[in-house]
Amino acid sequence: MSEVLAGKAAVITGGSTGIGLATARRFLAEGASVVIAGRRQTELDKAVAELGGDVLAVQADVSDADDLDHLYARVRETRGRIDILFANASILQGHSLGGITEDLVDRHLDINVKGLVLTVEKALPLITDGGAVIVTSSVDGVKGGPGRSVYAATKAAGRNLVRSWMQELSDRRIRVNAVSPGRTETPGLAALAGDLDVEEFFGHLATGMPGGRNIQPDEVAAAVTFLASDDASGINGIDLPVDGGFAQI
Template sequence: MEFKNKVVLVTGGSSGLGFAIAKAFALQGATLIITGRRQPQLDEAVSRLGGNSSAVCTDISNTTDLAELFSHMQAVHGHIDVLIANAGIGVIEPLGAITEAGFDKVFTTNVKGTIFTVQGALPLMSKVSSIVIIGSTASINPGPGLSVYGATKAALRALVRSWILDIKGSGVRINLLSPGPVNTQSLRDVLGENAQEVIDGLSEKSTLGRIGEAREIGQAALFLASDASSYVNGTELFADGGASQI
């Protein structure tokens, strides 16, 4: 699972899971490009990633931004070996309190943004390229207040199942990596003052007795993107300690 001389694009790579995934590729020698919406955070992430890494400020919900991103990729790198479509957002809005603004924000980023990220990357990919889309176990078990977010992640599963037929014979593989709860600062921020109590409850649901660590999701992404999974296509890999299987 080495990626020396491979061009790897990670969207939403400046923090959280995206940064952990980007770090995993950087450690394997990738020519790494990360995106995000905030330049200062991107600059900090690149300095921490080191190696052959760079950043392009991009909002994936904006098709003009995406067009500029792929023009940059074409001009600077000429191709893309691996796309990690990680960028996404979530809001907690229970039924009865779902807002049109919240719905539009989550679907525009998570679904529309992912669609046009993948579609924009494809012309720069070859027969041995790989796409890994970051989903979530919320697609099958969203929990209270996460119905809209879970629906976007379920939509990604449907997209992948159709897309592998659309590009049949191209050699490009598309897989979905769906993490369960992962110990990141963003998760703790969302959970607020009850974070540890909720994390303890989530840990009990896992057959491993804990929630995931960000580096573990990075390792799973490496596998799906690498030649080690060369006959794996259109699958959804759950990385959740077994919670979704019971």
């Protein structure tokens, strides 16, 4: 690794598994100190043991304002600032019109929209001028799709927030970008397999992908690392698809 993030202090929500964990690994390899946040302490403990290096784990639910206050208090105590914020935490629960419940809508909005807004809002006093904010959106925010309409709507909302925040933070030279994964082999996607074997489920999804394969978490992490680095100093307000071309078909 070239250590393009040397000396940077990074915070990753949803950092204990999947894309968040892969990004934490990349950030550490590139010289950053990393704070990961997640809802499940067991998963956080596993992540810390796997990652090693300059990493701190804080249990926090992004939909809970008090949890976020605790997270950023720990960041202030241990890092003093945030150079890179990767607002990655989100959920996807399968649902179809005709079976959508109020609880399902509330949960998606609480984590994917309110949680995203509060994650960035409460981090602002710690984010350095010239820092980088990256938001995890999804190709579903553009394509939509059966069985995930509410989720897709929340991801479209995240993409639009990036457009507004990029302008609002321009006086502080804080770049705000989105990354949009598509069909990425994460534990979250595996949870949608239901009664199917996970590998069989992933294989089925791959048949609908250009190139016939799904995306791996480290491929998304590589894109996030680029957006977080000074190599992307001229890139602001974009939505970077990491989907093997899925959004184009």
